[in-house]
Amino acid sequence: MNSMHSNETHDLLKKLDDLFASAPPSQLRQSVHEIYLTYIIQNHEMLPMNFTRIATDIYFLLNFLEKVEKRG
Numbered sequence: 001m002n003s004m005h006s007n008e009t010h011d012l013l014k015k016l017d018d019l020f021a022s023a024p025p026s027q028l029r030q031s032v033h034e035i036y037l038t039y040i041i042q043n044h045e046m047l048p049m050n051f052t053r054i055a056t057d058i059y060f061l062l063n064f065l066e067k068v069e070k071r072g
Contacts, residue, residue, distance in 0.1 A: 020068070029065035032058065 023031070036058050040047075048054065 025065045025069040029062055029069065032065070033062060 019028075
């Protein structure tokens with residue numbers, strides 16, 4: 001990996017660290033899950049055309065946060 005990518009990766013990891021310092025993965029996962037379910041419940045008749053993509057994105061985000069949470 002070249003130096004530019006290394007610096008970008010370091011910066012992104014720092015931002016992720018900052019995010020998890022202010023909102024731990026378990027809290028983020030719970031918040032995203034609650035917002036997502038509330039959205040589905042309130043908009044169940046008129047889901048957006050790209051709902052499958054949104055659902056897939058949420059699934060992978062929740063899965064990622066759960067893995068991070070388990071690693072401590």
